[in-house]
Amino acid sequence: MPDNQTIIDAVQAEIETDRDWLIGLTRDMVRIPSVNPKFEPNPAINREADVQALLEPILKQDGFRTEQWDALPGRPNLVGEWAGDESCSLILCGHIDVVPVGAMKDWSVDPFGGEITNGRLYGRGAVDMKGGVAACIAAARAIRKAGITLQGRLAIHSVVDEEAGGFGAMDAVKKGKLAKAVLVAEPTWGDVLPVEGGLEWARVTIRGRNAHSALRYNEIYPQRHDKDRLEPGVNAIEIAARFIAAVRQYELDRTRAKSHPLLPLGMNTINIGVMHGGTGLGEHGLPTVMTNPAIIPDVAVLDLDMKFLPDENSADYRRDFEAFVHHFAQTDAW
Ligand SMILES: [Zn+2]
Incomplete structure (x- = not known):
């Protein structure tokens, strides 16, 4: 032979x-x-x-x-x-x-x-x-x-x-x-990667409070509120911006804290791939109005692609991420 x-x-x-x-x-x-x-x-x-x-x-x-x-x-x-x-x-x-x-x-x-x-x-x-x-x-x-x-x-x-x-x-x-x-036979620039991690997709829906943009001065310069005055709007897209910054930090912390010896550093990243902002949460899970900038939007929807390492699993990863979202919600002023 x-x-x-x-x-x-x-x-x-x-x-x-x-x-x-x-x-x-x-x-x-x-x-x-x-x-x-x-x-x-x-x-x-x-x-x-x-x-x-x-x-x-x-x-x-x-x-x-x-x-x-x-x-x-x-x-x-x-x-x-x-x-x-x-x-x-x-x-x-x-x-x-x-x-x-x-x-x-x-x-x-x-x-x-x-x-x-x-x-x-x-x-x-x-x-x-x-x-x-x-x-x-x-x-x-x-x-x-x-x-x-x-x-x-x-x-x-x-x-x-x-x-x-x-x-x-x-x-x-x-x-x-x-x-x-x-x-x-996925492209890896010829590198042989003997292990593979996992992937989770998640949707995060952020709710604010909707109002006419003319009332935004109430948000920026807080006014005296009595029972006859409308509460100020809360811009969900701005909350989403804070959330995105927090995700970036969470991602950095995770990639720093956890890696796998057979994979390059940073394989456990989070990509914010899709974002919708607008007004009125529809049954399809997205804002129903996404065309009018004169409204203070009350809905922001983010779709995330989250990669995890071979020694982690889907359920643990989700639990970690949900805890992170919960912590963000608790510490955000709104
Ligand atoms: Zn492919």
């Missing part, structure tokens, strides 16, 4: 031979817009299913037994498997959804063109992570072409909905699609 290095060299050589094929596959994937519909619902660009339809026959050709199922309505996961020993089974995992392209004027290339300039392939998802999914498939293909039979079971998971919570991969787990080890 050849030694490990001989096997690695043989696979590497096949990868080199198929270089253009791999680039072509990445490009074909980039050219199918698969924007996560949770961010931008539009069937013309929510084409995750078409990416899976592109990949499935390729996996079949390489001898994978394939399966697709809807992880979310109309949004299929694709799994390919080579049978083998369970005790050394491995999943190569990647997601095929991408985030929206944002403002078109900021793009110098077609975001779904897959243009190659100066040795780089450009387009939404080229790096994160259609390139990674293509690399997983190319690795398996190279193994097959090198005539190597793996002892362990190898699976390729092409999943949907990573960018909005990871519900594609979670659904694969729920279906029992597990293995002894998983390699996720």
Whole structure:
């Protein structure tokens, strides 16, 4: 039996031979817009299913037994498997959804063109992570072409909905699609990150007291209050500004106090990703009026993306964060 290095060299050589094929596959994937519909619902660009339809026959050709199922309505996961020993089974995992392209004027290339300039392939998802999914498939293909039979079971998971919570991969787990080890081909600048932390999303809703902006002088220059006078308004957006400053401090304290030896410092950050301010809390959890600056707003809603370390868990993290919010509320004058 050849030694490990001989096997690695043989696979590497096949990868080199198929270089253009791999680039072509990445490009074909980039050219199918698969924007996560949770961010931008539009069937013309929510084409995750078409990416899976592109990949499935390729996996079949390489001898994978394939399966697709809807992880979310109309949004299929694709799994390919080579049978083998369970005790050394491995999943190569990647997601095929991408985030929206944002403002078109900021793009110098077609975001779904897959243009190659100066040795780089450009387009939404080229790096994160259609390139990674293509690399997983190319690795398996190279193994097959090198005539190597793996002892362990190898699976390729092409999943949907990573960018909005990871519900594609979670659904694969729920279906029992597990293995002894998983390699996720997310971009890390080539660093091997052997552990991964967790993620919590939270919404913080701040309530103030609404009033006409003409009454703001009551807030800034406190007036004498008797029973005939209206109470001054309380601007929820200003409370949110104080809250954001407090979150920043909380984040700094956490990253200083806690880190993981196998991860870079500062992996447990908090991103304030969305903010809505306005008047009247609607049933959908957002202000109903967000167009009138002449109102002292009584609602500010913040959506946070909070990362935690591998040795922490969701429940403890939430409890910590809720305690922080509670403390903020207790110490804020309003
Ligand atoms: Zn990604």
